[in-house]
Amino acid sequence: MGNTEVVEFYDTHLHYLLHWEKQIPDKDYCVQPTANGEVIHYTWGQVAQQVRSMASYLLSLNLPSKSSIAIYGKNSAHWLMADLAIWMAGHISVPLYPTLNAEGASYVLEHSEAKLLFIGKLDGKADSWNDVKKIIPENFPCICLPLAPEYDAPKWNEIIQNVQPLVNPTLPNKDDLATIVYTSGSTGLPKGVMQTFSTLLAGANEMRNTFGVTSSDRALSYLPLAHVAERIFIQSSSMVCGYTVYFANSLETFIEDLNRAKPTVFFSVPRLWTKFYLGINEKIPPHVQKILFKIPVLGNVIKKKLLAKLGLNHVRYAFTASAPLPIDIILWYRNLGLELLEIYGMTENCGYSHATKVGQFAEGYVGHAQPKVECKIDENGEILVKSPGTMLGYYKNPEKTAEDITADGFLRTGDMGEIDAVGRLKITGRIKDIFKTSKGKYVMPVPTEQKIGNNELVESVCVGGSSLPQPVAFIMLAEDVRNHLKQNGKRDEVEATLKSLRLKINEALESHEKLSFMVVINEPWTMENDLLTPTMKIKRNKIESRYEPSLEKWALLKQEVVWE
Template identity: 55%
Template sequence: MSRYASRATLPHCLLHWAETSPNRVYMTQPMPGGRTLEITWAQAADQALRLAAYIKGLDLPPRSSIALLGRNSAHWIIADLAIWYAGHITVPLYPTLNGETAVYILEHAEAKAIILGKLDGIADGWKDIAPVLPAELPTISLPLSPRADVPQYDDIIATTEPLADVQLPDADQMSTIVYTSGSTGRPKGVMHSFGTMCSVAQALRDTYKVNQDDRMLSYLPLAHVAERAVLETASLYFGFSVFFADKLETFQQDLQRAQPTIFFSVPRLWTKFYLAINEKLPLKKQKVLFNLPLLGKLVKKKVLTQLGLDKCRLAITASAPLPPNILQWYRGLGLELLDVYGMTENYGYSHGSRPGEVRVGYVGHANPGVEQRIAENGEVQVKSPGQMMGYYKDPAKTAEDMTDDGFLKTGDRGEIDPQGRLRITGRVKELFKTSKGKYVAPVPIENKLNVHQKVEVICVTGPSQPQPFALFMLSLDAQAELAKGHLSKDTLTQEFTDLLAGVNATLEDHEKLDYVVVVKDQWTMENGFLTPTMKIKRNIIEDRYLSHADEWLGQRKKVVWE
């Protein structure tokens, strides 16, 4: 039996698989020139221990915070483990942060060093971050890092002996500080222990039967707990293979290489897949072909193969609801999308839909070991094995977000059905009041509107207005088509008018939207309108647009172009 068979922490897990499956490939990393780098479990452990020995040699104070900045890569995960083997705490930074927020996190976390990973200044915020990084901060460059003037990973691995005296952590020790993306205000540092990080394994084993033969593609940010829980933690705990996406242009190729058996994504991408297939094979034609006895199965298989999901047995969606028609479409293909729900504060370990027990619009049952309840104000409250240790340097905020009996106040409103499945109905603080004194919950309306292939992001707003209205941000493809004359504003105006009428027919009178505004700017993570998990920052958007509401109302149009 392996000396590390307990898999009590992620550092235990890596050594366990290095001992029991040394030559099995753990990670496959795309490299420049179209080649790929395969890293076995034994190699991953060896490199992590060599990097750990180098970090130890920096003579940092015990339990120092070390920042980890970079897009997803095999070396990001190895660096995460090396920091732990060296006895320190990982502080992952979103690669899309602006310079101001990056500096705030480094200072707040009191980072004593930084490890730079895959960055290019095109798909990330490196150009904004680079000029403001403290010059005195000890820096290490991983492969694919933009810095060649600091100690390099390959040199460190080639010249440093592996750490000999490995002190493995206890489950209750702090492992990481994860800074929330924050839809309002400064990001908060959420402290997690090694034990809370491994808590997610129970549901993955018992409910989803995750095992060593599974495969995943990593592309959602590892700096966020969702990817860190479902991919990093799960792969280390269960010993399955991980493939990495190179860039947006090669995503389909990377997906085909991975042939994932588990695919974890967000509604935005599930919707893009759906719309892309519909452009090639219109829904009317699909309906005919899918219903043909023998041919229907072949066509469905071909669609899944084209998406790179024909081997997928577990399809997970999270962060926001998917429209029911898209969920049903995937189910018709033979892919049952399972909604999961969690927060940074409980390491994403809260709720999940179970195979065969999905109820559309619900995020599923409480995971094993999780307690759930609805407070008097409609707020969902959760007590989870993945519960945080608290907010770093902010005991007052920790006390504010926890109940006296240890439940986390999620800030989400919800309801629980007789089978125990949870439905999220909006945010407690997102309700706004119109000038008629009526309260409106924007999220359910946004979900109803989110079905047009040319619209990327939607925000329903209208506090102090007679009726709510919606802001539409067009997709980059739609903007390009308009600029080239391949698409007309008149066509979109009519389509948006019809969409508005259809949605309004399903709403209460006080919820009906007066009009839609097509905004001219792109909302991005870089300009602060979206969080790194692609959620809208409602307060930022409202600060930018609400001052124009009276003018738009005065135009008496159903669709206004900014």
């Protein structure tokens, strides 16, 4: 271990910040592209200085000790710095999703009793700024980060030029409340999950222990930092390991940003892994890939080129989490030579629960319990997990906390599962997702959705239909398929594929689970129309209620595939 590596584990992110400031002050910590094409590099020394200065300013405001301070914006170097400054000033950070609607933002600011709001990188295009700016109360204290939209509030850069940085900051304890993370709310109002420095660092410590991640690694930050997964993978892990974080500028520049970062560790969600996969399939059809991959020597060259095209050719470890990724797609990446590992966890345990170990991948399993994690299956089939990442509880909601955490400290995950002979966990569905058809039979939608999701025509799927005798599948076609249909309007081929897919899937299902028909939906599910959560999971209840009024009419058509 070189002298740039941490020899010990520290209690909080601030201890790590001060460590790296001393050890590697001139090494890049954050690399930030801007809309005008400029790329700004911030070293550990510069980040620490800016954090010390902003913390000094926050202290000068004389807010009550441990006040909630909100951060609202897309990922940026200053999002991380704002979070660290909040902590250095002895306060608690409350992140808001950049796509959170006005009602949700208003609820979080009020419920968390936020005393100040950091406004970050927003432009009103792929975010909710245009609506949210209208609900910020008049005279509510705000600070604009660099890259923030025009707003009448003090600017970060001006503030830090006019204050003396804190020289000897008071550092928090590991078990102090660090942040309140509001769940993405796939059902009901968001809940404020209270996490400490210790719980936030649990998964990051494992990045160093299990995967040997060091300060020479690189990562790209583009999934919302307001979500616990990115907070652990990007913020906590870079603090523990000292690696450089590159930011993405926009969706349009994503591949360029990825190629700048050349990440060595990479984390994504199933929707994006699927998009990458479908993008390659559009250029090289799967049947052609199969032939090419089998050619000795040349096959390996082509696989390497494909990874390079995706910007993933330097990746040592790649992770997928937040929802099941179809097995065919996992195997496709692994065949390319990408060690794609599944991670399972929740906001409530800081994502620190289960992970696929290198060389121990098994189809359909999310892997083994992480070190110091206990897992068991309850009598009703629910997965219970006891983890060093488990939350203190839900903010201002002791009843829900008591409901979700057992007396002996196990978190009720709401997922159903089974554990194999060697301790690997398989998720079989969500307890709340199970629905009853009009015949009174119970249907578990997730396994059927996974089978449908394996087809390359399909980007996303939701199985529902509780008002009908048999379930139905709502299908969102892949983007390239949607574009193709728009151009030539010929549905026959797609319809034929979906019909045979339905027959094939129904063969393997119990009689009460068989799909009566498939509905190809018209308007894609997005975060903007509130049918996807910020981590791109489907909002099942919203999707079902959207199509529920048409179900009977569609059933009367007696068609295997219905086009909305």
